[in-house]
Amino acid sequence: MDTDPTTPTPHEPGPAALDLSLPAGHHPVRRDHSAPTAHEPASLDHPVIGADTAPGPGSAPRLGPGTAPGPGTAPGPGTAPGPDRPRNAGGRPPGAPPSRRPGAGYVHGYSEHEARRLGDQADTLAALLHAGTHYRAGSRVLEAGCGVGAQTAHLVTASPGARFTAVDVSADSLAQARARIRAHHPAAAVEWRRADLHDLPFDDGYFDHVFVCFVLEHLGEPLRALAGLRRVLRPGGTITVIEGDHGSAFFHPRGARAQAVIGHQVRLQAVAGGNALIGRELQPLLTRAGYTDVEVRPRTVYADASRPGLVEGFTRNTFIAMVASVREEAVAAGLSSAADFDRGVAELRRAADEGGTFHYTFFKAVAVNP
Numbered sequence: 001m002d003t004d005p006t007t008p009t010p011h012e013p014g015p016a017a018l019d020l021s022l023p024a025g026h027h028p029v030r031r032d033h034s035a036p037t038a039h040e041p042a043s044l045d046h047p048v049i050g051a052d053t054a055p056g057p058g059s060a061p062r063l064g065p066g067t068a069p070g071p072g073t074a075p076g077p078g079t080a081p082g083p084d085r086p087r088n089a090g091g092r093p094p095g096a097p098p099s100r101r102p103g104a105g106y107v108h109g110y111s112e113h114e115a116r117r118l119g120d121q122a123d124t125l126a127a128l129l130h131a132g133t134h135y136r137a138g139s140r141v142l143e144a145g146c147g148v149g150a151q152t153a154h155l156v157t158a159s160p161g162a163r164f165t166a167v168d169v170s171a172d173s174l175a176q177a178r179a180r181i182r183a184h185h186p187a188a189a190v191e192w193r194r195a196d197l198h199d200l201p202f203d204d205g206y207f208d209h210v211f212v213c214f215v216l217e218h219l220g221e222p223l224r225a226l227a228g229l230r231r232v233l234r235p236g237g238t239i240t241v242i243e244g245d246h247g248s249a250f251f252h253p254r255g256a257r258a259q260a261v262i263g264h265q266v267r268l269q270a271v272a273g274g275n276a277l278i279g280r281e282l283q284p285l286l287t288r289a290g291y292t293d294v295e296v297r298p299r300t301v302y303a304d305a306s307r308p309g310l311v312e313g314f315t316r317n318t319f320i321a322m323v324a325s326v327r328e329e330a331v332a333a334g335l336s337s338a339a340d341f342d343r344g345v346a347e348l349r350r351a352a353d354e355g356g357t358f359h360y361t362f363f364k365a366v367a368v369n370p
């Protein structure tokens, strides 16, 4: 059962309201992950399925032919606007290519660098984010959007007796996740499934718990995703959701250029259909998706020279690395010149230098399926 003893942390307002549209005539760069590659087939017709421990009688049902979601299941720009359409959906510039494939608008991409960044992030923040999350032996736990297994490693460590099923839309990430857990946690019980979390191939009420971390921020319809996750959660089961919120990033020394590059990242993520400010919305989203007993706790990272591990692992290798990675897109979209972008990142880096400080808040929510 997931319990959470954290006390709320005082929280500062983020930057002033951001204009989430792009300059006229500019389109976001489509990263290589948005086009099918040898690693990323365009549909989920051949999902990667694997279990690193022999599935027992209670293991998740297998995918059968025709049960895997196809490319048409992802929300595209033609989707009728519903109450949970992102407020930024209109920010996609006219004529911008549609993102039809699940995960096609994923702003971080699937590079080796990003896989390393996810690992650094999970390891640096494990004590902060996983505190209070323990699942009983034998319970069935779904990790939705497991990526390269960076959080899976901490889940199986904290709950060695639980039976995990980890899903992601990316076959390549799943393969990396499987290799990571097999190498470092060979005794862990994890089944791997390639699936779109909007359309999961599991029976209603199959899982006791659901865990989802840094995924909703990339989805155009987080409410629909949460409702889909609730379907596979048994009555009385819990969902744990962890998301960041870039509006919580403040730092010393302050700088308008540094603030601007963070704004570019937020805007590009919005144009890709996501929401980098979603942390503050978790309580209303979970409530609207039908969950009860929703408890959200801010989990703050504060790094200064007295905490060199956090400066390196979080300020430099997680946050600044993430912002710096959208340089090409920001320039192509007309948000910044390359020189201005570099100046902004250089300014942000001063927060990780001697005398600099950096603050960021994650939001961890636990809620019940009534």
Ligand SMILES: C[S@@+](CC[C@H](N)C(=O)[O-])C[C@H]1O[C@@H](n2cnc3c(N)ncnc32)[C@H](O)[C@@H]1O
Pocket (backbone or CB within 6 Å): 102, 103, 106, 108, 118, 119, 122, 144, 145, 146, 147, 148, 149, 150, 151, 167, 168, 169, 170, 173, 195, 196, 197, 198, 212, 213, 214, 215, 218
């Ligand atoms: C930022 S990564 C987070 C990975 C992992 N939870 C972590 O914290 O390290 C987001 C992951 O969500 C996956 N994802 C995005 N949309 C998805 C969808 N519709 N269904 C399943 N996975 C999805 C991406 O492929 C990516 O691996």
